[in-house]
Amino acid sequence: MVKKCVACCNRENRSSNISFHRFPTDRIQQQQWLTRLKRLDIKDVSNKRVCAIHFDVSSFIVQSKKKKRNSGASDNKKRLKKDALPMECISDLRLIDCGTQTDLDMISLSNLFEKLTLLESNIIDFSIDIERFQNDDYNINYFTGFRSYKIFRMVFELLQVQYDEHFIQYTSRDDPALCHSKSIDNHKLSAENQFFLFMIRLRRATDEQELAVYFNISQSTVSRMVISWTRFVYSVVSSINLWPTKDQIQQALPFEMRKNYPYVRVIVDCTEFEIEQPANPQAQQDTWSTYKNTNTPKGHKKQIFIFSYSSLFLTGLVGITPNGIVSYISPLYGGATSDKAIINMDGSQSLIELLEDGDNIMSDRGFSLDSKYTHLTLIHPPFLDRQKQLLSQQVLQTRIIERHRIHVERCMGRIKNFKLLNGIILLKSIYLLEYWFYICTFFTIFDEPLVKIL
Structure with missing residues (x-):
């Protein structure tokens, strides 16, 4: 008798490397399987099978290479652990008459995975930097509060006049004095992008971990950078006399x-x-x-x-x-x-x-x-x-x-x-x-x- 999976269209054939597995004898475990596979309509599971696709890799007993070679075991003879449970089906299964079912060719499945990998590789990197927004005043205003890139650049140049690689440092919260152990200048982010990151933190209150992903750096680096730029920017702007005559x-x-x-x-x-x-x-x-x-x-x-x-x-x-x-x-x-x-x-x-x-x-x-x-x-x-x-x-x-x-x-x-x-x-x-x-x-x-x- 041809073995068929109760949760999908897979059938056993010679060219297939998919293994098929019986339901456990324990009634409680049987019920757990049926619930996860969304097949509570099945009353008798004695002749029913579930294919390996519905199990996580960790559900199988791992055989050593030596034992596998000696026993001649193949991929379609995988053994499940006693407490293994199938993965939960995401959506309800639609029951279709056997006469209208079609086999899912494993080659087609492999092709689908290849296409998925290709599509994932083609996704545009969502990391951001200031160069992307030089002609986008709307987003400059959204991320920084400055009305345009021109104003953002003007403020940065105001700071850059006093920018000193020995002054802007990675600093810890516990040390109020600026340390001279590790300069931000040595980091791959340009000074302008560091200032951009700092302004996003102020304007949008973006989480440090999120900023780390956006700028492709670690969260701890973001934290130290925000501290350093806070102290540096304050030291510059607080020295400017705001009081008019x-x-x-x-x-x-x-x-x-x-x-x-x-x-x-x-x-x-x-x-x-x-x-x-x-x-x-x-x-x-x-x-x-x-x-x-x-x-x-x-x-x-x-x-x-x-x-x-x-x-x-x-x-x-x-x-x-x-x-x-x-x-x-x-x-x-x-x-x-x-x-x-x-x-x-x-x-x-x-x-x-x-x-x-x-x-x-x-x-x-x-x-x-x-x-x-x-x-x-x-x-x-x-x-x-x-x-x-x-x-x-x-x-x-x-x-x-x-x-x-x-x-x-x-x-x-x-x-x-x-x-x-x-x-x-x-x-x-x-x-x-x-x-x-x-x-x-x-x-x-x-x-x-x-x-x-x-």
Whole structure:
């Protein structure tokens, strides 16, 4: 009797090297076989067979070459292990009358495998590099946030001026100083492609393992590269003076601002970044945000980065000029630090130290200046105080202020377009957050102007 497989069209013949196997005698195992082969309709398995195609290679007993040669065993006499189970069929089997079945020729099957191999070899390599996008501004904007390759190249050349193979190094998270043991310059990726990888990480928050596949490098290399470029880019952009002089502000003052608030030097607002919750109770208290009911960092407490982090916040203060250019980026502070406390911070990196007599600051209602800063004026929407509602003049004032303040809120939106800052920052990356905040805020300068000058 010709043996036929119950799960496919294969039949036993002399030219075939496929082995056929009986169902096990154990009823439980029989049921497992039928379930996997999707042939629960079969009641009697005594004369049924299953061909070797439905078993994994590991299901067979491996014979040594010497034993096989002595016994004269051929490929179609393979033996199954006692606990072997057939592979599960992907889709339900359609039952076809034997008269309409056709044999699957093994030569045809071999040809199909050859074609499959050929097709796989013809698949275009999906690794990416900057050269692919030199004429594709849409994808440059998607991957990096820069409007065009021309702007991307301009920023890279700005960095390249200070690029030093002894400065950009593979560095570890534990060593805050730049190591000089292994230069990135020795890597097969060009400096421009390394910067491209770094920007994709910032803009798209692409997983490091995914970037490793895209650029055909290891995940550990991607990690070290991101750390190194973070430190390098920060060292360059943080050395650039963003704060314009009074004369420069006045020369570029928009007409509406000149008419309403001619002495405004800076428009400020705060933004928060969610972090992994600190295990340390004091760190949780420092990073707790009343506004978001979670933990955040807020701009300046450097010690926050030495805590072991579980979800809180850090907050940063950003200031823009009246014509919409970023002019101030604060350090990060614990989420428990109020907007009032942040704006009144003093020290070398504080906003207060940059302001001069007669300067006005525009903000929302959450900010207020200490009484000791009598030489400065804070402009914000009026409060209700004991009034039931604002007076008509106060409503008009609020509208005018908000019309100017909207630009700093749009700037915050651009910062959060860098998706790496949008999610929860993990403990292992918390020490880089302040660098990322500064870099991403700085790069918004290369976007479309926030205020259109008519």
